[in-house]
Amino acid sequence: MSDAPTLGDRLVAELFARVEGRLKIGGLDVADLAETHGTPLFAYDAGLMRRAYHALAGAVSGFAEVDYSVKANPEPSVIRVFAAEGAGAEIASGAEFAAARAAGIAPRRILFAGPGKSDADIDHVVAQGIGEIHLENVEEMMRVDAAARRHGRVQAVAIRVNPGPDAQGGAMRMGGKPSPFGFDEEDLDAVVDAVGARPGLHLAGLHLFAGTQGLSATTLLGQWAYGLRLAARVAGRIGRPLATVDLGGGLGIPYFPGETALDLAALRAGIPALKAFVEADPGLAGARIVLEPGRYLVGTAGLYVARVRAVKPSRGSRFVITDGGMHHHLAASGNLGQVVKRDYPVVAVVDPPGPRFPCAVVGPLCTPLDMLARAASLPELAAGDLVAVLQSGAYGLTASPSRFLGHPPPVELLVDAGRVRQVGKPD
Numbered sequence: 552m553s554d555a556p557t558l559g560d561r562l563v564a565e566l567f568a569r570v571e572g573r574l575k576i577g578g579l580d581v582a583d584l585a586e587t588h589g590t591p592l593f594a595y596d597a598g599l600m601r602r603a604y605h606a607l608a609g610a611v612s613g614f615a616e617v618d619y620s621v622k623a624n625p626e627p628s629v630i631r632v633f634a635a636e637g638a639g640a641e642i643a644s645g646a647e648f649a650a651a652r653a654a655g656i657a658p659r660r661i662l663f664a665g666p667g668k669s670d671a672d673i674d675h676v677v678a679q680g681i682g683e684i685h686l687e688n689v690e691e692m693m694r695v696d697a698a699a700r701r702h703g704r705v706q707a708v709a710i711r712v713n714p715g716p717d718a719q720g721g722a723m724r725m726g727g728k729p730s731p732f733g734f735d736e737e738d739l740d741a742v743v744d745a746v747g748a749r750p751g752l753h754l755a756g757l758h759l760f761a762g763t764q765g766l767s768a769t770t771l772l773g774q775w776a777y778g779l780r781l782a783a784r785v786a787g788r789i790g791r792p793l794a795t796v797d798l799g800g801g802l803g804i805p806y807f808p809g810e811t812a813l814d815l816a817a818l819r820a821g822i823p824a825l826k827a828f829v830e831a832d833p834g835l836a837g838a839r840i841v842l843e844p845g846r847y848l849v850g851t852a853g854l855y856v857a858r859v860r861a862v863k864p865s866r867g868s869r870f871v872i873t874d875g876g877m878h879h880h881l882a883a884s885g886n887l888g889q890v891v892k893r894d895y896p897v898v899a900v901v902d903p904p905g906p907r908f909p910c911a912v913v914g915p916l917c918t919p920l921d922m923l924a925r926a927a928s929l930p931e932l933a934a935g936d937l938v939a940v941l942q943s944g945a946y947g948l949t950a951s952p953s954r955f956l957g958h959p960p961p962v963e964l965l966v967d968a969g970r971v972r973q974v975g976k977p978d
């Protein structure tokens with residue numbers, strides 16, 4: 552029964568607001584949204600997306616452009632928010648290509664990564680025209696070459712690199728592991744030569760994405776410096792400048808107690824050195840440097856709101872049973888690749904003053920995996936009350952087994968400038 556502010560309290564104060572205990576998003580009352588639109592629901596705040604985009608773009612300005620990795624949240628209205636701010640897109644399927652195009656992103660501002668691209672998707676994006684296709688293996692190199700030649704085109708491509716054992720990102724070793732993504736750095740020279748020998752391909756860039764959920768500016772800067780050095784080496788080998796260097800996404804947001812937000816001032820402070828390196832290298836001086844984050848841009852902007860169906864004591868523990876769960880928000884349940892299951896910040900939508908109690912927040916599915924929080928600290932709740940999972944804008948619904956147990960899909964809302972719009976597709 553501690554009243555110390557939690558990560559959830561801090562995030563509410565920083566990103567949302569409470570007025571007389573009632574949680575707001577973009578100025579709108581979350582309980583009212585739940586009443587009007589039903590639960591469970593995701594609500595995304597366009598203002599917070601723009602804020603994240605401009606904070607990051609500002610920190611790296613003059614060095615890199617910031618594009619949006621569509622897989623973090625492919626809801627078309629979300630892509631449109633970033634498109635309107637000038638972002639390009641990183642996509643990983645033909646459907647994401649269509650979504651990015653529908654959001655108004657020009658084909659040349661779209662790049663296509665992913666380890667198992669289908670022939671149909673390759674053929675489609677080559678025919679439509681796309682900025683770059685990122686090659687991740689030998690078969691893909693041959694298939695993109697064949698598609699380009701079929702269409703009488705020369706397709707711009709980048710080589711995605713899986714960094715080698717000596718790669719350091721800040722103080723952290725980042726490479727040397729086997730990976731389905733990209734070519735091993737040890738083979739880079741041979742791959743560069745092989746791509747150069749294919750008449751349907753134009754080697755335009757290098758792509759290095761070292762890992763997701765990075766919260767250390769030093770580590771990210773180290774990874775980016777490593778990527779630039781590799782790119783300079785590739786430009787040297789082909790004897791002409793590169794058009795692009797894609798340094799990946801992977802910028803993190805705090806989810807768990809003890810985590811703090813990425814220090815953008817520290818990131819900004821490291822940019823002049825990277826810029827100087829680029830400007831001093833003839834192979835990079837004219838290159839477009841690209842970042843393609845997903846989580847960082849949209850993660851903080853989303854809430855997942857569920858309604859309490861029952862509060863059940865069991866052998867000294869308290870279970871808050873809600874209508875929302877892992878079928879909409881697998882990541883919050885700790886089952887989306889987390890090694891250690893820790894709780895996303897969960898808060899009460901209406902939070903009266905008074906004591907809080909330790910409780911578990913669970914969903915309606917018949918599996919012990921369906922747990923949104925194991926050790927939340929929430930006020931006295933009863934059936935009909937609402938809880939909100941914060942940091943739910945990225946890898947939420949899109950990364951969840953929404954057909955599991957046949958519950959209906961959640962509502963998705965886009966909040967922008969005091970207005971709300973229902974988005975998302977009916978299932």
Ligand SMILES: *Cc1c(COP(=O)(O)O)cnc(C)c1O
Nearest residue numbers: 620664763800801802844845846
């Ligand atoms: C998933 C992915 C991203 C986005 O990663 P975040 O951790 O959300 O920033 C960027 N680039 C590629 C190639 C990806 O696969």
